[in-house]
Amino acid sequence: QVLVENFYSSSCPNVELIVQQSVASKMQATQTFTPIPATLRLFFHDCFVEGCDGSVLIASPNGDAEKDAPDNLSLAGDGFDTVIKAKQAVEAQCPGIVSCADVLAIAARDVIVMAGGPSFSVELGRKDGLVSKASRVAGNLPEPSDDLNKLIALFTKNNLSTMDLIALSGAHSIGFSHCSRFANRLYSFSPSSPIDPSLDPNYAQQLIQMCPQNVDPSIAVNIDPTTPTTFDNVYYQNLVGGKGLFTSDQELFTDPRTQSTVTDFANNPLNFNAAFVTAMRNLGRVGVKTNNQQGEIRRDCTTFNS
Numbered sequence: 001q002v003l004v005e006n007f008y009s010s011s012c013p014n015v016e017l018i019v020q021q022s023v024a025s026k027m028q029a030t031q032t033f034t035p036i037p038a039t040l041r042l043f044f045h046d047c048f049v050e051g052c053d054g055s056v057l058i059a060s061p062n063g064d065a066e067k068d069a070p071d072n073l074s075l076a077g078d079g080f081d082t083v084i085k086a087k088q089a090v091e092a093q094c095p096g097i098v099s100c101a102d103v104l105a106i107a108a109r110d111v112i113v114m115a116g117g118p119s120f121s122v123e124l125g126r127k128d129g130l131v132s133k134a135s136r137v138a139g140n141l142p143e144p145s146d147d148l149n150k151l152i153a154l155f156t157k158n159n160l161s162t163m164d165l166i167a168l169s170g171a172h173s174i175g176f177s178h179c180s181r182f183a184n185r186l187y188s189f190s191p192s193s194p195i196d197p198s199l200d201p202n203y204a205q206q207l208i209q210m211c212p213q214n215v216d217p218s219i220a221v222n223i224d225p226t227t228p229t230t231f232d233n234v235y236y237q238n239l240v241g242g243k244g245l246f247t248s249d250q251e252l253f254t255d256p257r258t259q260s261t262v263t264d265f266a267n268n269p270l271n272f273n274a275a276f277v278t279a280m281r282n283l284g285r286v287g288v289k290t291n292n293q294q295g296e297i298r299r300d301c302t303t304f305n306s
């Protein structure tokens, strides 16, 4: 019923090395940063819908799989590709042994390390789920406009604490967002103030420059304007300075319930790292399936076995 760190120690002792090397060659091949944030976000979106079970990886010819849901359309292809390739590398040495859900969990850790974040051991033993439906996504993923009450409620539903919410939001230390996800904060915040007053005015002007009204919907900006390709605690320093990109980010500093933790993480990178590692382990336990009734070891991450 529970995950363990050494789950594959006799059945596939090199699994973590194989995944890490595969992720490294994906990085070599793409020559961009994009696989790193894409893989981390993919893990989050997997765990919050049906649990950490690889359900997000399934491709449907009918376009009705989990990945086809509106909330998942902005998951970058490089994240899927990173996991699918890593699983292929694992299958070549340990066929039918390691789940896609576990490969995704290992890859998510590896990309954090590649971006300069903390390393940690990953609990393993997940089975791959048997359900992947677009219709099961709505309401299970947070929206960038969510306030703290909504965020806490959603994380609580997944057995995650407010501390986990604050720490995991630090993933927004890396990666990109499309303009549409925060444009309301620049142009239509409230009748009296079209620009969200919790935004630093200079940062707001920069965002308006990068994201003019009617901007090409494919344009994306760095979520962390300061150190966008380093996994660090500067995200929290940004929040203190009014440079949280989403309402969901900025709320963590605005709301008195979470402000002191944000300030602590801004000042103490080691406290952030420790909380993040704990929170990633908690995230990796969400809704996991560990027996053969609940799931399978998928051979190809994009299709159920049959």
Ligand code: HEM
Pocket (backbone or CB within 6 Å): 034, 036, 037, 038, 040, 041, 044, 074, 075, 076, 142, 143, 144, 145, 146, 151, 168, 169, 171, 172, 174, 175, 176, 177, 178, 179, 181, 220, 223, 246, 248
């Ligand atoms: C707390 C509530 C959260 C909200 C509302 C949220 C929302 C978003 C949004 C709107 C984007 C931009 C997507 C786009 O336009 O392409 C994004 C990107 C991202 N999110 Fe979150 N997120 C949250 C939590 C998390 C968590 C817990 C993680 C991982 C542990 C995470 C990791 C990422 C990463 C790495 C990106 C960048 C993706 C890329 O560059 O491909 N987010 N998030």
Ligand SMILES: [Ca+2]
Pocket (backbone or CB within 6 Å): 045, 046, 047, 048, 049, 050, 051, 052, 053, 054, 055, 056, 129
């Ligand atoms: Ca899932």
